[in-house]
Amino acid sequence: MKTTLRLIPLMLLLAGCQSTQQRIADCKVGDWTAIGHKDGVTGEPASYAERKDFCDDHADKPAATDAAARYAAGWAQGNxxxxQALGQQDGVQGQQPRYEQRVGSDEVRKHKTPLNRPAYDAGWANGNTTYWRNTGLRDGTDGLPSTQKEPRRANAAAAQLRFDDAAYTDGWRAGNRTFWSDAGYSDAKSGIPDSEFRNRAAAARSAGVDVQEDAYRTAWSAEIVNYWRNLGTQDATSGKEFGQRGREAKAKGLKIHEQEYRQAWESRLLAYWRDTGAADGYGHPFLLEERIRNASRDGVFAIPGTEDAYTQAWQRENARYCVPDNAFERGRANSGMAVEVCAPAVQNQLKHAYVSGQDYEVAAAKYQQAVAEANELANRARDARYRLGKLEREIRAAQEAKDRPVNDDTAKQDRRREQERRELNDYLQRLERQLDDARRWIERHDLQMQRLRREIY
Known part of the structure; x- marks a missing residue:
């Protein structure tokens, strides 16, 4: 049996029976190797006859002549x-073989899964190898000496666990290289000269740790460039420049990357001046000269590209600020409008738009009040119509009642109802006139709002 390197998750074994829809789809595809493999890998016993009967009922074509053999081969590989996956899971966790426990599990008994000790053992051996490789990798990365292998071997023997010498050694060598790469990266990131390697190497040798100078220096050389870039970015807005940093680096023997520093330093300064210009441009005067005078106080520098960066950003934001729509909305919010920072040619238009925005809010408030009044009047009119309708039904019922006595009391009741009907009619007519007036005010305010919005240009 060929050992496969695929790791089948335990959940597949616990998945139970496949769905009917999936089985039908498999039947239509007609890949009997795949059908057998699915049965095997999910812990089902081989059942070609049952699968064939099912597919005969649901597939559009009969099974191939060699379907039984292909199913058997697929099932064997799936099993x-x-x-193998179960064995590998146990092995990679540093456990002894647990084949008997797996055999006695509820799922194996439930599905009557055919047993396969060789597959489990092969998987466990692979997992055990991975476990020791990972253990060696951790020890090497932690800076432990290769002699750490012997305590690991002793612990494995005490636990009656197979120790894979070659796997541990391979992992430790990779980890040891990572240890030195990490050291080089860390030193460069902190601005520590690569001469620190001598101290690290001496300490490592005294501890019995192998030294990987090429790994250290490769990582250090790659990261020291980023150190200078990051330093340039940081210094640009903290009042420092290359002259000071260069002297400090020479004093401690640190390799200098002046070009990378200056590129990052200038890039950060240009970004600063663009951001400052943009902030000033939206509602503030053109303050470039003042900003340059105060640059040292603010911990920045004026460089050849400062004027262009600031000016272009200021102009872009000033153009966005100095438009009638913005003035109108600021007027609505009553948040003020610095029209003096805008071009003289548009200042009057912006003032008009700002005042229009304020007037718009006044009109909007009146509009909302008129809408509220109209709604209240409409509700009152609806209530009056209901009362009038009810009263008229009572009057008709009294008139149509044949057994209703005719006397002073009934006559008095009729007069009272007629009087109430006249009063309700008068009241309803007044409400309808008031409602018409309210609706006209709504329309007037709406038209005024539209006009104010339209005439800002």
Missing amino acids: WDAW
């Missing part, structure tokens, strides 16, 4: 993969 192998399932047991």
